[in-house]
Amino acid sequence: MFGFISFFKASLSLSFFLTGSESVKTTILEPIRATGDEVGLILIPGAYIKAEKYRNTARAIQVATELRVWVALTVEYSYNLPNIREMRQAVKTSIRELKKAGMTSEHFVGVGHGWGGYCLLDYPQYSTELKALVLMGSTISRTTPLRDFPIPVLTLAAELDGVTRITRIAVEYEKLTHNTTNFFEGLYRTPVIYIEGANHAQFASGVLRPKLRSADLKANVTEVQTHREIGKYFNAFLTVTFSSVDSQIDEALDQLSDAFLNSVNKFQPFIDVRNLDTDGKESMWTILAQEYFAQEYGDRVAVSNNILENPWFFSKEPSISFNDDDMIIETTALIHSEAKSNIIQLEADMESPLEIDMKLVSKEAIWKALVGENDTSLKSEPNTCKSLNHLALILALCVSSEEARERYLSQGRPIILENDAMRGANILWAPTSLQMWEDRAGLHVRSIALVTSKHHYCKVMSPYRAFEWINVDSLRAYPYHG
Structure with missing residues (x-):
């Protein structure tokens, strides 16, 4: 349907089998908090997006939380397109550089935007170094139940994302509601949240490449507003997952519950209308x-x-x-x-x-x-x-x-x-x-x-x-x- 998507499909096998190069580097952003539970975010950028365009996003996350958040921006992928082999190297390099810079905990979180998020899905099968994932404008496999994903994962969507459309995120929301084993555990361990009025580009900053920009939809909120919402939901997820402060955890649990109730109003109509077409047996x-x-x-x-x-x-x-x-x-x-x-x-x-x-x-x-x-x-x-x-x-x-x-x-x-x-x-x-x-x-x-x-x-x-x-x-x- 879209030109850049066709290019992705054509180059997918090449991306999977690249040997990886030593060119992938890491830029470390130090915490703005002097105290707090430490978390290290390792950010894998979207296709053709430079890591520098995530600085404002990273700062918004650091501002929004009482946690002591380190950020590693991974840069210089081959063809400016993340791939699995170089992503693995980037994560290992980032962990090494974060520790060298002074991070002492083992709470490392993979953060992927769009194509970068899809590359990250391989990592929990490859290594146990990452303790959680945050997917911005990307999703786990459509056939994998959220409860079966090996580590906590936040699926963060933009309502007006023209690249990873809201109807695809609705599939993940439905998975969350079908977690009959322990719904509330799933709500906090694998939340699915959308940001009203935002688009795919606003997970980063600035003007993106023309092909990606033309696929995306026009946002109805500002970049600053979107980054503020990103920070709020990152804080809730990271606090529930890694904080040792009970009062902070209680507040974060409430935020995730409120976010879910808000998401119900958005996603459930998609599921209801889809089910009109077919439930598999009748239309x-x-x-x-x-x-x-x-x-x-x-x-x-x-x-x-x-x-x-x-x-x-x-x-x-x-x-x-x-x-x-x-x-x-x-x-x-x-x-x-x-x-x-x-x-x-x-x-x-x-x-x-x-x-x-x-x-x-x-x-x-x-x-x-x-x-x-x-x-x-x-x-x-x-x-x-x-x-x-x-x-x-x-x-x-x-x-x-x-x-x-x-x-x-x-x-x-x-x-x-x-x-x-x-x-x-x-x-x-x-x-x-x-x-x-x-x-x-x-x-x-x-x-x-x-x-x-x-x-x-x-x-x-x-x-x-x-x-x-x-x-x-x-x-x-x-x-x-x-």
Whole structure:
């Protein structure tokens, strides 16, 4: 999707197998506190970002905490792009230099921004020197439960991060809520926190490279405000993990609890809208679409759904049956989703399905089955697949926060709904994809439809795709020059 992401993927194997050079160096920032529990932060920069751009971030952390915080800024990676082998050397060099400068504790914390964070994920498997991680605009593996990560990890997200999008962070939030073994331990050991109005660049300072800058979204808060929030959450996490002062720990626990409650309001709508598309067995969005198509007969039908793969979806037709006077409608759906890599930790791609294919019973078939062909009562006109896309958009707008709606309506490019493209037979409808294309005007969506007296087949936009567009992609400048 993005040019610099394509470059990352192309160079990934090279980065993994670089032998490492002795060029990686460390700049030590000494603590501003004379006393307190010592913690050493070892910062791995994001792609193409110089270590000096993290000085203000480091100072904000030192100011925000009563801990005695040392910071090691790692510099001079090959091609200005961190890689695993050089990162390992950088951590060992930083520990050596921190001790030489006067740090006496063993509380070393890896801090990674973006690509640097993904490189750091290897270290706990390689060595036990790091006692915790802080990931700024990056995440652990999507298939690894947070509770299974070997050391404490803070996942710190920016709401308007165009590189590691907020929808990817929502996956980590969901992992946190699924820690049924000990939820509160997870809340303090592996917190997932977002910074309102901030973007990817603000984890550092100054103007970033054009490719990264064009992928990112425009921040709604200042760099100083973002650094202050970063400092606050670093302090809470580091204090809970390393402080020996009970009063400080109690206050930090409260801060992490408050941060989680705030994050619930942000992340839970993402999970709820995503789950409308599918829970793995059925598509609630397809069930709602069938009920919507039933219109005035909606209270007389009960709808079920099965998610199928081809060739079963291709051959299966929706059906009507009766239980006493109740109509039972069985629908099917096919979910088209992009594969999510668990090896290449790049998170710029959308989390939502590419499209949802629905096989529904037509309004005419429902009417005939319920009231008979000779009934003269008023029958409304059937809906279109386009109307389902409109419903998905309205639903996504309603669930989005007030701030997100205002950003979309004032700054974003709109979703433009085009009239349905009709097909005359299943064999023509099935292989044709939902038409979505982006231009300066916005995101155009055209459904592929097949309508008979019995069936109404639709290829439509998922509510989560509309939700992602509203909250993330509509805000990105067009065209992207990556």
